Amino acid sequence: MSPETSHQAHTLFEKIWRRHAIQVREDGQTLLYVDSHFLQDGSAPAFELLRQRGLEPRVPHRSFATPDHYVPTDTRDLASIADPEKRAMAEALRRDSAAAGIRFFGLDDPRQGIVHVVAPEQGLSQPGMLIVCGDSHTSTHGALGALAFGIGTTEVAHVLATQTLWQRKPRTLRVLLEGKLHEGVSAKDIILAIIAKIGAAGATGHVIEYAGPALATLSMEARLTICNMTIEAGGRAGMMAPDATTFAYLKGRPFAPQGEEWNRAVERWRGLSSDPDATFDKEVSLNVSEIAPMVTWGNSPEDAVAVTARVPDPATASSAERRDAMLRALRYMGLEPGMALTDLKIDRAFIGSCTNGRLEDLESAVAVVRGRKVATGVEAWVVPGSGPVKREAEARGLDRVFKEAGFQWREAGCSLCLGTNGDLVAPGQRCASSTNRNFVGRQGPGSRTHLMSPAMVAAAAVSGRLADVRRLLEGR
Amino acid sequence: MEPFKSLRAVALPIAQPNLDTDQILPARFLHKPRAENFGEYLFRDLRFRRDGSDNPDFILNKPGYRAARIVLAEENFGCGSSREHAVWALYDYGIRAVIAPSMGDIFVSNAAKNGLLTIVLPAPAVAGMIQAALAEPGLQITVDLEAQSVTMPVPGAASAATLGSVTQFNFEIDAYRQRCLLSGLDELGYTLTLLDSIETFERGYR
């Protein structure tokens, strides 16, 4: 067939890429147009780079900013940040946004929150868009059918100055999700199982498109969780074709198209799926009915196993390098090979983050917590992902259930996910956490993080140790 | 950006996979301005004990490695957070090249923008270099960007061309990135010359 008569099959990713390509450079990198650029309070050095060159943001209405990494979660008062350098980060975002005319949801705005929770919630992330943000979890927004990826400081400055970005076209990887999830198993368990299967570098250089019958049954919030942690498999971006669930989620959101424009947008968005005969560089499939609630034991998200498992034995490692890495992780995490994971006592429990700080996450935890108490000796926190999540949870009475059980109910922000605002897990403390990274020192120097779903964090909080949430849901 | 042509320097072998950017530069230093010497915070929690004293077990604190300017790493170096500060920390310490079997995508992109050369070589080749650099602290290797080669003064994996007593590996790099590094060219400056094309694109967009 000649190129003129053949139908060229494209993946969802290729369709969005092509629509945003301005030109290709001699080395094959493409200059891409950026529809939406999200900023958070780590962006000060990028604005500084612009100032040094005497440049200004070129298309300010395509940027949107909210502080999340440095904000306090016990009050809404920036002045309460004791460290002047950290306070300056949150204040710089307000100043830089105001000077450039960039839309800004500050601490006094009811819409403030973690940027990856706020943007979908406000309808700022839409199908077909090219979205970037100076934060690796920008992959989250791909759940709406966008191409969204994290960038570094120099690239943030480049986007501010030009509204474009140079990128080498990544390869594509399709993850097919089949089967039906069991009770007590969630999107977090699916993504942890995928990362365990393909490894923390399994998708490096690739964009992942998630597809398959199991995906169609997942809510928008569940899909956001899966795309969010795509970066933990090394993926450049995670994406999902928009469908009725996506459109129902977006409809009526403040920044979504309205009226006639909405109908036209949905028409356009319906074309955003991979052509049936499109090919991917790699394919992986996973039967979600085989997944049990997962927890991590080590210091890489790939160290995820079923909660019913035991701490693995480095003696069984596939290579000497792997054995050394496992030994190092066991030492840091204070674990012995062969221990039952459900025997591990915890000191802290954290529900929140851009991975699991949305309403459904809080509801899944409340289903476990209701009528129970946080175990003695455990400090348990809930940090909603945004102001609207917090208020809606309160309207539904979720906050009361958490507080009566002994949880702290706090204000929106990143908080204990990485501790830049001063919320920290103390050295040696073991934390059951609904976040995305169990790296050495991630929640504070010496902190020991076990990643799991928010329902599993709730189960651990009321049990005082890692626990199988399915046991606690029996008869409920 | 300082130009990079070739470099002969001490190699720092870091024999652990998945060394994430949180460990290269812990989050509690992210609010520091770029003017700061981030080299002081490089591998902070690996280099120092909680009381501030040196951790004698970490490779950088062992005799012979402190002057390192080339990092030899395992799979997935620089994975995780997009913080460019991880590249700044390596650069400010004096590191000019990282050699690994694979690296985080965002880390590689950040490195390219700061004059830090990233070289991906097959795992057995890197493993051989790590072994050699562990066996001989202070071992110097040569990275030649124009010739696209890494040379080490000991015999290595069988797949490499063995030239007398040195082992040489060739690596791939984009023509453009190579030119940027060789001449210290900056990408934003180049894109700003394309504003006309960007505006044309914008007019036809949506």
Ligand code: SF4
């Ligand atoms: S919640 Fe955690 S992972 Fe998400 S943006 Fe904040 S710090 Fe990053």
